[in-house]
Amino acid sequence: MKPTALVAGNWKMNGLASSQAELEALGNYLRDGDTADCGVLICPPFTLVASFAANAPEGVAIGAQDCHTNKSGAHTGDISAEMLRDAGAAFIIVGHSERRADHGEDSALVCAKAEAVLAEGLTAIVCVGETEAERDAGKTLDIVLGQVAASVPAESTPENTVVAYEPVWAIGTGRTPTVEDVAEVHTAIRGALVERFGEAGNGFRILYGGSVKPSNASELMAADNVNGALVGGASLKAADFNGIIDAYRK
Numbered sequence: 001m002k003p004t005a006l007v008a009g010n011w012k013m014n015g016l017a018s019s020q021a022e023l024e025a026l027g028n029y030l031r032d033g034d035t036a037d038c039g040v041l042i043c044p045p046f047t048l049v050a051s052f053a054a055n056a057p058e059g060v061a062i063g064a065q066d067c068h069t070n071k072s073g074a075h076t077g078d079i080s081a082e083m084l085r086d087a088g089a090a091f092i093i094v095g096h097s098e099r100r101a102d103h104g105e106d107s108a109l110v111c112a113k114a115e116a117v118l119a120e121g122l123t124a125i126v127c128v129g130e131t132e133a134e135r136d137a138g139k140t141l142d143i144v145l146g147q148v149a150a151s152v153p154a155e156s157t158p159e160n161t162v163v164a165y166e167p168v169w170a171i172g173t174g175r176t177p178t179v180e181d182v183a184e185v186h187t188a189i190r191g192a193l194v195e196r197f198g199e200a201g202n203g204f205r206i207l208y209g210g211s212v213k214p215s216n217a218s219e220l221m222a223a224d225n226v227n228g229a230l231v232g233g234a235s236l237k238a239a240d241f242n243g244i245i246d247a248y249r250k
């Protein structure tokens with residue numbers, strides 16, 4: 001069965017208390033517009049998770065962008081999945097390429113973080129994606145499937161895990177792969193999930209991320225095995241994000 005799509009916004013290191021207005025505006029678009037055949041998620045920075053979760057409009061789930069592998073303890077500056085659940089998060093992104101690059105996170109650590117998310121009964125969004133050099137060297141599928149194998153926990157199910165394919169070179173650049181290239185990678189990820197999890201592999205959502213905007217969302221979301229989007233820059237303004245959700249309105 002085809003999974004219900006998810007359109008997720010990753011606000012990265014953006015957002016202040018005043019950004020609550022964008023969340024409210026998004027809620028108004030969802031309330032006043034045609035029904036969208038997808039889930040909607042906003043992942044603000046840690047500082048806003050609790051207030052956003054407390055004030056989330058109908059139809060908008062709130063998530064976080066990272067977590068520690070442990071539940072609690074002497075880890076100055078870190079935040080655990082349990083704390084995020086307590087704050088009202090339903091999803092946690094793990095293994096974003098910016099964390100893999102800026103914080104040296106490898107797939108083993110990403111997998112441990114995802115396990116921490118699942119242990120709290122939350123949904124992990126596990127990110128994978130090749131660099132431009134890896135793509136140019138013809139290694140895209142090797143890299144992506146290697147990351148999927150090593151980053152997605154054995155306990156994953158379609159309910160508790162989402163995979164997000166984000167080519168590093170497409171993030172924040174305005175460049176995207178062709179629809180055919182996106183379909184090729186997503187179909188390969190689907191194949192790997194089916195091989196590992198059996199029929200359940202068909203139920204996992206596989207999101208595409210990297211320069212998704214209202215003008216390209218429909219064609220990217222129509223590609224084979226694309227079950228939604230993980231959106232950075234264009235998720236910060238409710239009007240743009242709503243324009244991406246439009247891909248799932250009739």
Ligand SMILES: O=C(CO)COP(=O)(O)O
Binds near residue numbers: 166170171173209210
């Ligand atoms: O990294 C991304 C989402 O996690 C994508 O970012 P952009 O949509 O800004 O390219």
